[in-house]
Amino acid sequence: MTAEAMDSKAFYDSLVDELAARRNAQSDVEKSFGGHRPMGRTELVEWLQFQCWYEREAANFIGSWLADTPEPEAFFGLCQQVADEGRHCKLVLSHLQTLDASMDGWVPEPEWVEWVQEFYAHGADTLERVCAHNITGEIGVMNAFEGLRPRIPVATQQLIDKIIPDEDFHIALGRMVVHRYATTAERQDRVRQRVWGAFALEEKGRLAFDRRLRASAGAA
Ligand SMILES: [Fe+2]
Numbered sequence: 001m002t003a004e005a006m007d008s009k010a011f012y013d014s015l016v017d018e019l020a021a022r023r024n025a026q027s028d029v030e031k032s033f034g035g036h037r038p039m040g041r042t043e044l045v046e047w048l049q050f051q052c053w054y055e056r057e058a059a060n061f062i063g064s065w066l067a068d069t070p071e072p073e074a075f076f077g078l079c080q081q082v083a084d085e086g087r088h089c090k091l092v093l094s095h096l097q098t099l100d101a102s103m104d105g106w107v108p109e110p111e112w113v114e115w116v117q118e119f120y121a122h123g124a125d126t127l128e129r130v131c132a133h134n135i136t137g138e139i140g141v142m143n144a145f146e147g148l149r150p151r152i153p154v155a156t157q158q159l160i161d162k163i164i165p166d167e168d169f170h171i172a173l174g175r176m177v178v179h180r181y182a183t184t185a186e187r188q189d190r191v192r193q194r195v196w197g198a199f200a201l202e203e204k205g206r207l208a209f210d211r212r213l214r215a216s217a218g219a220a
């Protein structure tokens with residue numbers, strides 16, 4: 001337990017700097033989906049299916065928080081975010097359909113369920129929920145998009161270009177919540193636990209994606 005609280009803005013900046021440093025130290029398959037290999041159709045469809053599911057799950061768990069979000073600015077921001085994640089889900093699903101693929105019969109890996117449906121969904125309050133998803137999660141999505149961009153077709157690059165401005169807003173919402181509410185040592189400790197807990201599960205989730213690709217390549 002830290003004895004004294006840091007200034008909440010300095011605290012946020014230190015978290016984001018440490019996240020960047022830890023991501024830099026990761027292996028390729030932890031940094032992005034499927035490492036740095038060019039994406040063939042199978043890999044592309046697998047990533048889009050994961051992304052479609054993730055966007056839907058984000059809309060679900062953020063929506064489930066709304067009745068228990070007493071902070072007005074956080075409530076307004078999260079209402080917008082539910083709409084955004086729903087729109088992303090629709091955009092990704094439409095893109096899958098242009099590739100003659102769908103979500104029919106699709107099943108997530110157990111690591112993805114633990115990371116997204118269990119860990120992200122279940123923070124104790126607005127601060128715990130938003131710091132895990134809107135700091136670790138949303139910055140992680142942006143990093144993944146950067147890693148994917150050179151490996152995907154132009155039409156898929158255009159898809160992520162439609163999503164990125166919203167994710168910037170979601171990151172800003174996480175920053176605002178930490179600036180306003182992570183003002184005591186106890187709260188800052190809880191934020192650290194959630195941010196690093198999410199980071200560890202994200203690593204496991206991306207390794208599971210790589211395992212899934214190798215299994216499907218082996219089956220083919
Ligand atoms: Fe999204």
Ligand SMILES: [Fe+2]
Nearest residue numbers: 138166167170
């Ligand atoms: Fe988002």
